[in-house]
Amino acid sequence: MTHPGFLTNADLGKVSEELKKSLSHCTICPFKCGTDRYREEGSRCRAGHLPKVASATLHHGEEPPISGTKGSGTIFFSSCGLRCLFCQNYPVSQMGNGNEMTVSQLAEAMLVLQRKKAHNINLVTPTHYTPQIVEALAVAKDMGLSIPIVYNSSGYERVETLRLLDGIVDIYLPDMKYGTDEMALRYSGAVRYVEINRRAVSEMYRQTGPLRFDDEGIATRGLLVRHLVLPGGISCTGEVLRWLSELSRDIPVSLMNQYFPAYRAFDMKDIGRKLRYDEYDYASRLLEKYGFSFGWTQEY
Numbered sequence: 001m002t003h004p005g006f007l008t009n010a011d012l013g014k015v016s017e018e019l020k021k022s023l024s025h026c027t028i029c030p031f032k033c034g035t036d037r038y039r040e041e042g043s044r045c046r047a048g049h050l051p052k053v054a055s056a057t058l059h060h061g062e063e064p065p066i067s068g069t070k071g072s073g074t075i076f077f078s079s080c081g082l083r084c085l086f087c088q089n090y091p092v093s094q095m096g097n098g099n100e101m102t103v104s105q106l107a108e109a110m111l112v113l114q115r116k117k118a119h120n121i122n123l124v125t126p127t128h129y130t131p132q133i134v135e136a137l138a139v140a141k142d143m144g145l146s147i148p149i150v151y152n153s154s155g156y157e158r159v160e161t162l163r164l165l166d167g168i169v170d171i172y173l174p175d176m177k178y179g180t181d182e183m184a185l186r187y188s189g190a191v192r193y194v195e196i197n198r199r200a201v202s203e204m205y206r207q208t209g210p211l212r213f214d215d216e217g218i219a220t221r222g223l224l225v226r227h228l229v230l231p232g233g234i235s236c237t238g239e240v241l242r243w244l245s246e247l248s249r250d251i252p253v254s255l256m257n258q259y260f261p262a263y264r265a266f267d268m269k270d271i272g273r274k275l276r277y278d279e280y281d282y283a284s285r286l287l288e289k290y291g292f293s294f295g296w297t298q299e300y
Helices: 009-025 103-115 127-142 159-163 181-188 193-208 237-247 277-289
Strands: 052-059 072-077 121-124 149-153 171-174 219-223 225-228 253-256
Touching: 009 127, 052 103, 072 103, 103 121, 103 127, 159 193, 171 193, 171 225, 181 193, 193 219, 193 237, 225 237, 237 253, 237 277, 253 277
Parallel strands: 072 121, 121 149, 149 171, 171 219, 225 253
Antiparallel strands: 052 072
16 A cells, blocks of 8 residues: 555546636535635635645644654644634634645645654645645655545535545544534534534545554554534534444544633633533443444543
8 A cells, every 4th residue: 555545646636636626616615605716715714725724743642543653744724614613723723824835835844744754644624725735645745755644624524525535535534523403503603514524424434444553553544533522412422422333333433521612612601611520421431332442532
């Protein structure tokens, strides 16, 4: 196996051209806002035609198989199609902090991270820049990029876009934020969230299967799902885990307790507080109840 994915440079170029067709009437994500991203700035994600990057650095705070011993080569993209009222990374996701890069500069950033011995290239919030990322991967691969590609996303994805990434992405790292559409619409502005999220996760699993590792325990391919437990049962953790266990109990789950009120959450009574110990403990017991083979919890 070679990386990124299985595709040749010629194949990557064809996928990039196919994806770039969407930018003139944008249909990359489920919102399908129709913005001409070459000319307008009114897209749902507020992104133009050049990728905007907040940082590109070695990151040691991901799950152990992703960060490993040397760090994950993490590229944080600016902006996001979702409007999560509690986003802890809101200066980047909602305010758009970052700097525009050419595709060549993005490819070079990937190669720099590889030279720093990163275990992988970890694309954080990549959805709205998928066409540019694939183009950059083709350039970087031609110049020697050979480490796995991680697609680290909100999990709110168009299946039609994901299918074009088959053979390009090695590791999918999506969120499953909510178990009901009502909560997703109220707190993230996402319509038909449950159906769209589950179809996306199912497609990711179809492409890559469960997480697999090298001899040092570093992830090389597969699906790993994250779920942030929200106060007051807002995330409907039981429903999320129930569905995921029916897809496969071999999918590792990262159950996160790091919620704290940020961005606009301070002004909301129901999410304007930290997660309590008993709420996270209950979610952890649900993880055991549904019989997942393995995963990660966090100390409270």
